Amino acid sequence: xxxxxxxxxxxxxxxxxxxxxxxxxxxxxxxxxxxxxxxxxxxxxxxxxxxxxxxxxxxxxxxxxxxxxxxxxxxxxxxxxxxxxxxxxxxxxxxxxxxxxxxxxxxxxxxxxxxxxxxxxxxxxxxxxxxxxxxxxxxxxxxxxxxxxxxxxxxxxxxxxxxxxxxxxxxxxxxxxxxxxxxxxxxxxxxxxxxxxxxxxxxxxxxxxxxxxxxxxxxxxxxxxxxxxxxxxxxxxxxxxxxxxxxxxxxxxxxxxxxxxxxxxxxxxxxxxxxxxxxxxxxxxxxxxxxxxxxxxxx
Ligand code: UTP
Numbered sequence: 001x002x003x004x005x006x007x008x009x010x011x012x013x014x015x016x017x018x019x020x021x022x023x024x025x026x027x028x029x030x031x032x033x034x035x036x037x038x039x040x041x042x043x044x045x046x047x048x049x050x051x052x053x054x055x056x057x058x059x060x061x062x063x064x065x066x067x068x069x070x071x072x073x074x075x076x077x078x079x080x081x082x083x084x085x086x087x088x089x090x091x092x093x094x095x096x097x098x099x100x101x102x103x104x105x106x107x108x109x110x111x112x113x114x115x116x117x118x119x120x121x122x123x124x125x126x127x128x129x130x131x132x133x134x135x136x137x138x139x140x141x142x143x144x145x146x147x148x149x150x151x152x153x154x155x156x157x158x159x160x161x162x163x164x165x166x167x168x169x170x171x172x173x174x175x176x177x178x179x180x181x182x183x184x185x186x187x188x189x190x191x192x193x194x195x196x197x198x199x200x201x202x203x204x205x206x207x208x209x210x211x212x213x214x215x216x217x218x219x220x221x222x223x224x225x226x227x228x229x230x231x232x233x234x235x236x237x238x239x240x241x242x243x244x245x246x247x248x249x250x251x252x253x254x255x256x257x258x259x260x261x262x263x264x265x266x267x268x269x270x271x272x273x274x275x276x277x278x279x280x281x282x283x284x285x286x287x288x289x290x291x292x293x294x295x296x297x298x299x
Contacts, residue, residue, distance in 0.1 A: 003156075004149045004211055006121045007050040009041055010113035011131030012058030012104035017260055026061045027259050028131040033271045033278070037258045038064055039093065040134050046096050048145035050127060053097045054117040056104050068099045109230025115220040123214045125152060128233075130208030132259030134267050136274070137252070144209045144251045151185075151249055152211040158240060159247040161209040162186065163255065167197050173205035174234040178248050188246040193227050193234040204248070206234070207255050215244050 015022035021030065028038040038055075045053055057064055071090070078087045104116045114128055127145050137143045142150070144161050151159040162176055174193050177200065178186035192200055219236035226232050240246050254270060257263035272282045292299050 002049045002149055003153055004048075004125050004127055005050060006052045006054065006124055007045040007048075007127040007129055007145070008054045008056060008114055008117035008121065009038070009045070009129050009131045010056045010104075010110055011038060011061065011064055012056050012107055012113055012116075013110075013132070013259075014058075014107050015132075015259060018264075026058075026064055028061075029063050029067070030258070030264065032134065032258065032264075032267050033275060036064075036067060037134060037267075038067065038131055041129050041131055042068070042096060042099075044135060044143045044145050045127060045129055047143055048127065048149050050145070051097060052120065053099050054120045055099055055101045055131075056113045056116050057101050058104050058107060065099070065101045068093060068096070070094055109225065109228070109232055111220050111223055111231035111233040111236055114233055115217065115223075115231070118217050118221075121214070121217070125158075125211065125213045128208075128210040128212065132257065133208035133255065134258050135207075135209070135251070135253040135255045136267075136270055141252045144207075144253050144255070145211075147249065147251050148209060148211040151247060152213075155247060156213070157245050157247050158210070158212045158216065158237075159249060160188070160211075160237070161207050161251050162204040162248040163207050163250065164203050165205040167203065170195055170197055170200060170203065170205065173207075174232075174237075175200050175202050176204045176206060176248055177202045178204050181247075184250045186248040188237075188241050188248050190241060191234045191238045193232045208257075209251075212240075213244065216240055 011028040015027035018027045029036040042053055075090060100120050102116050104113050129145060135144045148159050148161060171194050174191055175195055176188050177190040178188050180186050216236055219239050223231050223236050226235055256267035258267050272278045
């Protein structure tokens with residue numbers, strides 16, 4: 001039986017890369033095809049066997065909580081109109097997992113957001129899924145969180161997902177200095193948050209999926225702000241490497257930073273192409289419109 005039953009989903013960031021949309025709409029509520037980003041993140045956690053989900057929400061984030069709640073008026077109307085397919089979908093969303101919402105009163109950084117989940121996770125191991133990162137698994141493969149959970153169950157050591165990025169992109173991510181133990185599986189020696197390319201030789205970036213044992217919470221309690229005045233999760237993970245140890249693994253899935261404009265559009269296209277109703281219309285449109293793009297203008 002899996003030891004990892006809880007997950008923390010930080011969704012209290014300010015989303016400045018997506019302004020002006022995020023002035024009033026939390027970025028986790030922006031839509032990918034027909035559901036908000038956060039839905040896909042929660043779905044990944046549930047498919048990995050997570051039962052309790054701690055949503056770390058901030059100011060103006062009621063819509064996230066409402067999304068996972070009952071909407072009596074709407075459901076009553078759908079029932080009267082016999083729209084059972086939609087009704088079933090809403091019921092599924094409501095019953096996916098126990099959603100517990102905790103407010104992060106100030107956006108003091110990812111480390112602080114994760115620590116805010118302590119009253120729920122206590123001394124248990126837990127997964128962390130960033131609320132604006134979407135992964136889309138390949139047919140027949142377990143999703144990224146499920147791959148991490150399996151590794152944790154086997155090794156009882158905190159395990160994070162890593163992916164290779166280009167040198168010019170290292171400054172956008174937490175970067176791990178790793179040592180390969182077996183194909184696709186690594187020991188983490190150190191970490192650095194959003195380094196300049198000359199500060200690291202590593203190209204292994206953290207895409208926002210983690211499974212931790214409770215030691216990380218002890219470290220976060222004593223953490224102090226660093227880069228950008230925020231409590232950085234990577235600082236405490238760095239200490240974890242030296243104490244209990246930290247594993248990393250590559251994964252089989254496509255991953256999008258949906259909190260970034262390009263990543264958001266790409267996630268919409270991939271999910272649209274995976275949707276049987278939209279697939280052929282969307283493919284034909286993409287092929288046709290790309291041919292019209294000449295010298296930076298659409299003809
Ligand atoms: P980001 O690094 O994307 O930060 O956070 P952000 O502030 O939301 O976005 P930008 O850079 O201003 O556009 C990664 C994840 O961690 C959450 C965010 O909601 C996002 O899901 N987060 C970040 C918190 O929950 N609290 C924080 O204090 C910071």
